[in-house]
Amino acid sequence: MSRRRLKPEELDLWRQVARTAEAMHPAQPRPKAAPKTAPAKPEPERAAPPPLQHFKMGQKAPRSGAAHDVLPGLADRLKSQPVAMDQKAYGKLKRGKLSPEARIDLHGMTADRAHGALRGFILRAHGQGKRLVLVITGKGRRSDDGGPIPVRHGILRHNVPHWLSVPPLAGLVLQVTNAHNRHGGGGAYYVYLRRPR
Numbered sequence: 207m208s209r210r211r212l213k214p215e216e217l218d219l220w221r222q223v224a225r226t227a228e229a230m231h232p233a234q235p236r237p238k239a240a241p242k243t244a245p246a247k248p249e250p251e252r253a254a255p256p257p258l259q260h261f262k263m264g265q266k267a268p269r270s271g272a273a274h275d276v277l278p279g280l281a282d283r284l285k286s287q288p289v290a291m292d293q294k295a296y297g298k299l300k301r302g303k304l305s306p307e308a309r310i311d312l313h314g315m316t317a318d319r320a321h322g323a324l325r326g327f328i329l330r331a332h333g334q335g336k337r338l339v340l341v342i343t344g345k346g347r348r349s350d351d352g353g354p355i356p357v358r359h360g361i362l363r364h365n366v367p368h369w370l371s372v373p374p375l376a377g378l379v380l381q382v383t384n385a386h387n388r389h390g391g392g393g394a395y396y397v398y399l400r401r402p403r
Contacts, residue, residue, distance in 0.1 A: 284367065284383055291381045291398050299338070299396055302386030306340035306396065307331070312362050313344035313393070320362050321369055328370070332378045332399050340385060341366055345393040366395060 212220070261267075289296050298304050310327040312320040324341065331339050346360020370379045378399055385394035 287382075289381065295398075296381070296383075299381075299383065299398065300386070302388045304338055304396075306338050306389065307336040308334075309340035309342065311342040312366070313342055315362070317361055317365060321365070324366065324369055325375060328375050328378060328397065328399070332402060335402050337399050337401070339397050339399065340389055340394055341397055342390050342394045360393075363393065370397060 291299075295304070308327075308331050310323065312323060315323065320343075327341075328339070343360065343362040343366050346363050367382050369375065370382050379397055380400045381396075381398040383396050383398075385391060385396050389396070
């Protein structure tokens with residue numbers, strides 16, 4: 207909808223009314239507006255780029271920056287844990303001389319499904335009085351897209367030790383360590399359970 211234009215007689219009437227009107231407040235001088243442009247800041251001096259290092263064909267380029275992964279590797283973290291079980295039995299376990307009483311293969315499962323299966327397996331094994339069980343996770347996919355964000359390989363391999371260290375399984379587990387090569391090596395864990403009470 208467009209506004210209609212005033213007729214000439216309406217415009218004359220308005221001008222008469224405007225002439226007789228008095229201002230409610232006396233006129234005050236308006237403050238002058240500050241200039242809208244800010245003073246220009248001097249540009250900071252740019253540092254000269256570092257000189258290029260001499261490079262020969264066939265020479266390996268120097269590594270740039272720090273590694274992406276700030277956590278130590280999973281094997282290093284498990285090795286650094288204090289031994290909670292008998293030292294003699296632990297030595298046999300690390301050499302692959304003890305054979306697991308039960309095993310579960312989580313390889314190929316989703317994380318949610320594997321978590322539930324692991325919980326049920328450990329609870330059953332502990333209830334049956336078993337002490338050493340083998341949890342097979344697989345090593346995980348090795349595909350890396352080379353992007354700037356680091357990608358964890360082997361979701362199950364990294365989550366299983368955490369799942370075993372939180373309730374309800376933490377009270378049942380005495381020791382978690384990488385399996386010997388004959389039982390799966392880096393793609394499996396020995397889980398040594400506490401004695402049932």
